[in-house]
Amino acid sequence: MPCLFNRPSSLLFTTYYITRILLLLPLCILVLYLGLQRWQQQRSTSMAAMTHSDSFTYHMVAMELTSVFGNALCCFGVFLDHFLVLFVGLHFWALTWYGETFFHILTCVERYLAVVHPVIYLSLRGERGIRIRNISIGCVWLIYFGAIGLMHFEYFLFVDFCLLILSLIVVSFCSLSVLHILIRPGPGEQGGDKERVDQSKRRAFYTIWAILGVLLLRCFVSLIWTLVQMSDDNECMISTMVEFWLNFPSSLVLPLLFLHRAGTLACCKNNT
Template sequence: MSINSSSTNATLDLLYHCFDVPITFFISVAFTATKFLLFVPLFILVLHVGQQRRRRRRRHPSVTTSHSDVFTFHMAAVELISVLGSCFFCCVFYSDLPQMKIVGFYALHIVFPGQILFHTLTCVERYLAVVHPVTYLGLKQSGGVRIRNMSCGCVWLLCFGWSGVIALYMPELPVVPFLSLLVFSLSVVSFCSLSVLCVLIRPGPGEVGGDRERVDQSKQRAFCTIMAILGVLLLMFAVYLGGSALYAASLLSYADGCVAMSSALWLNLPNSLVLPLLFLHRAGKLECCSNAE
């Protein structure tokens, strides 16, 4: 009991100090309002389209859903939990409900491992589709679906387990575990991007005429998806590595560190957007992009 109490007190001390900085408070509130007003409708639309596809698949069993789309649905669910946790945390912060503040704080932060791992799984799926098409076709069967579902379940477990990592490192941030996970993801995604690029440059035998053009377009879409994910992960890595280096070198005061940490959340927005926007674009729900093409 004493360990849990000390961890809670340390967490609240850290949060109160940061929220005592007026700029930090306004940045956090603006960030929460932006995500709630703009992102919640986007994530709900993604889940709605997914539910429509599920109903269509029940009526027509031949219709299949790609693994990357399923990863996007799970990503949208994780994002919704994070947004609701952020709203919950801000709403009850100045109330006398410390346990609710902690719940909101942990719900806000489960999004980070979810973003990283679902991005990685999407890139691996695109890699298999391009580089190992025979294996990929086999994974579309029931065995592949089980592997996909187990992978999603493991990501959810790691998301909720991240709360324990945060509690273990309090009042500091879990910089080393976070950057280690991010470096692992960047390594996997970089390998996938290079492998797909090599296949894209050197088409396989038998890809002639219209078939070759169609296959090349599919490979190009896979490569663009992987590169978009790699870009947002590199941005996340640069932001957190730079902030950690400045804080470790004592170049930032505690107040400046709080401001930098809350401001860095804005640079994390592309991580929340890339998979939903790519999915809606493929589904034809972004009319402006479709018209532009």
């Protein structure tokens, strides 16, 4: 992407990198701090272990911290006019895209099982489910590091687009399935448990649809960027900046949903 390294665009990209650092760094630290508090409470009491979706969020936040480090390297690379530092920073930041995508998929599948197949989901909350979850998380981290070689592959844009389409198919299927169950409540959702079950369904529904929204946005802008990236420098710079900014919500959705569930966000404390 030659247009990324033109001097006229340095200020625009540096502004974007600094914005990511200022927004993501405190957000990630807050999520990890709350996660550490919960872990300490679980050790000192008989509370149940963390949910699978929270575990996915913690690992995604840890991965986002590597992208923040990459953004900092990018800023230093621009200020120092050092191509190698900028190149390394871009790799740290860009690799997070793969981890985000798979953690979004895993979160949606977890919510789908909780609502559509509750019996299977309950059976996966024990050691067997934790083992499957840890293996899945390990695979995502392996893909994250393995993507370093993929980025130098000649057809990596095609692979990225196929991964994006796959994620949209999975998340769309989970969304429609949860919506179907939400519209048609089951026979066990009567009496005193109805409100609790409905809240659980709504939480899963909002989570999946929020992820679907950012994936649809990401798919649209990625397609536009792919179509214009081979054009002249100005169009490349503009399309790349638009893609960067419109892909930013995909980094925020899981941490913000976590803080919403925890009642930390000031705008949702009363509702929670």
